[in-house]
Amino acid sequence: MSTDSTTxxxxxxxxxxxxxLAQLLLQNSSSIKVLVFERDKDENSREQGYCIGLxxxxxxxxxxxxxxDNLLRDESDAVYTLSFFRLVNKYxxxxxxxxxxxxxxxxREDLRQALLTNIDVQWNKRFISYKIDDDGVEAYFEDGTSVRGTILIGCDGTKSIxxxxLIPEFQRNDLRIINIGGTAEQNASLKKIQELTKQxxxxxxxxxxxxxxILPYRQSWIWALSWPExxxxxxxxxxxLTIIEKARQYFNNDEIIRLIESSSPSTCIGPYRLYSAACLRQNPFPNNSRVTLLGDAAHPMTTHAGKGANTAFADAFDLANLILNPSSSTLSEYEQKMFKRGFTxxxxxxxxxNMIHSIGWRASFRNCIFFIMRYTRVLINLISIPFRFYKKKPD
Known part of the structure; x- marks a missing residue:
């Protein structure tokens, strides 16, 4: 990247x-030009999902x-703080x-709208390829147009073109797991669900x-059902009807059935298949000086550890620092750091x-491990009571 001309x-x-990434660059430099291209026709043309965990x-x-700043302040109704991740059985x-x-x-939609502030996104631009030469990189689009730049960042998701x-041999693996999500208004008659989902x-x-x-958000419950194909x-x-029947057959719990039944079909997302990159041990990025990747384009993963968006934001931060301070590190150093974080x-x-979709003896083994963990905690707490009492006892 050039340090003596506009990037x-x-x-x-x-x-x-x-x-x-665009916001981090624009708020910290007036000399960097940022061009964002999105395949969607406009900002409202595709469902963005419900919410994300941070x-x-x-x-x-x-x-x-x-x-x-306003979105993330404590009193904002767009942000909800969690206290526990809770595992329960079908009862x-x-x-x-x-x-x-x-x-x-x-x-998720509120976050995206805030991030769009002052960003002149060029919508309905389907990227098809790039070409690198000595002076920069050229991006080509399906509508026949092209644009020239200093560096090109692929932020185009799990199916990244x-x-x-950049890495023709890179593969996503079909995990043969189906996922569907929906929302339902919180209902006091679903007493167990209401109690379990408090924060x-x-x-x-x-x-x-x-x-x-199941998670609470505003006045609703968001749910996501998944299973091995x-x-x-x-x-x-x-x-x-298929989803309701699955609730009956595989959970056989009245509150869960009623939760699914009360969901409006218009709020449902999916069904869709889950894909993931393999757990690579070696950095696959080719140390290209003009093109790199960020987020799901670099390391597509499932949603079940809540890491996807968080690693994308960390990638954006590191890459922005590199572009803003090109003498501080190199693109290959960014990619090595991104690789370690992303593939972890x-x-x-x-x-x-794999753990939450276990079947047979694996599911029994999983439940046994959680049982041991739970009662080990109880035992430790009981053993520590006299020590806590002794510490509180005045001299």
């Missing part, structure tokens, strides 16, 4: 990661983006709680690898996905 950054993809890594980045009996460490849920050209994200283990995620392309035959998250996500 033109081409961002392919107007998702959360690409927009975070851990400390993601929050540390977002709090440095000035246009998000809605608690198995174990994990401290959520004040992870937050943020409305940029990645296909908690709840994972319900059903039969034969079926699992249900039994028939080829099973997702093509899913209807609302891929591994964690795959482990979580």
């Amino acid at each position: 033109v950054v081409i961002i392919i993809g107007g998702g959360l990661g690409g927009l975070a 851990d400390s890594m993601g929050l540390d980045v977002l709090t440095q983006i000035r246009v998000l 809605l009996q608690k198995i174990i709680d994990f401290n959520a460490k004040d992870n937050k849920l943020v409305d 940029v990645r296909t050209q 908690s994200l709840v994972r319900v283990f059903g039969k034969q690898g079926h699992t249900l995620l 039994k028939e080829t392309h099973e997702e093509t035959n899913i209807t609302s 998250a891929v591994q964690m996500s795959l482990f979580s996905t």
Whole structure:
């Protein structure tokens, strides 16, 4: 990247990661030109999902983006703080709680709208290829146009076209798991669900690898049902009645059935298949001086560890620092750091996905481990009571 002329950054993809990168660049430099290209016809042409979980890594980045100050303030209704990740069985009996460490849920659409502030996204621009020469990189689009820049960043998601050209051998693996989500208004008659979801994200283990995620948000419950595929392309035959029947067959719990029944079909997202990168041990990025990747384009992963958006924001932060201070590090150093962080998250996500969809003896072993963990905690707490009492006793 040139340090003595205007740097033109081409961002392919107007998702959360690409927009975070654009904001970090624009708020810290008036001399960098940022061009964002998005395949969607406009900002409202595609469903963006419900909300995303933010851990400390993601929050540390977002709090440095000035246009998000109002959105992320404590009193904002777009942000919800979690206290626990809670695992329960199909009878809605608690198995174990994990401290959520004040992870937050943020409305995905509200976050995207805030990140779009002052960003002149060029919509309906389908990227098809790039060409590198001595002076820069040229991006080509389906409508016959092209644009020239200093560096091109692929932020175009799990099916990245940029990645296909940059790393042709890179593959996404079909995990043969189907996922569908929906929302329902919170209902006081669903007493167990209401109690379990107080400031908690709840994972319900059903039969034969079926699992249900329930989380509270504003006045609604968001749910996501997923299961291992039994028939080829099973997702093509899913209807609302099919989902209700699955709730009956694999959970057989009245409150879960009523939760699914009360969901409006218009709020449902999916069904869709889950894909993931393999757990690579070696950095696949080719040390290209003009083109690199960010977020899901670089390390596609499942949603089950809540790492996707957070690693994308961390990628955006590191890449912005490199572009703003080109003498401080190199693109290959960014890619090595991004690779280690991203593929650690891929591994964690795959482990979580396989664990929650376990079948047979693996599911029994999983439940046994959680049982041991739970009662080990109880035993430790009982043993520590006299020591806590002794410490409080006055001299």
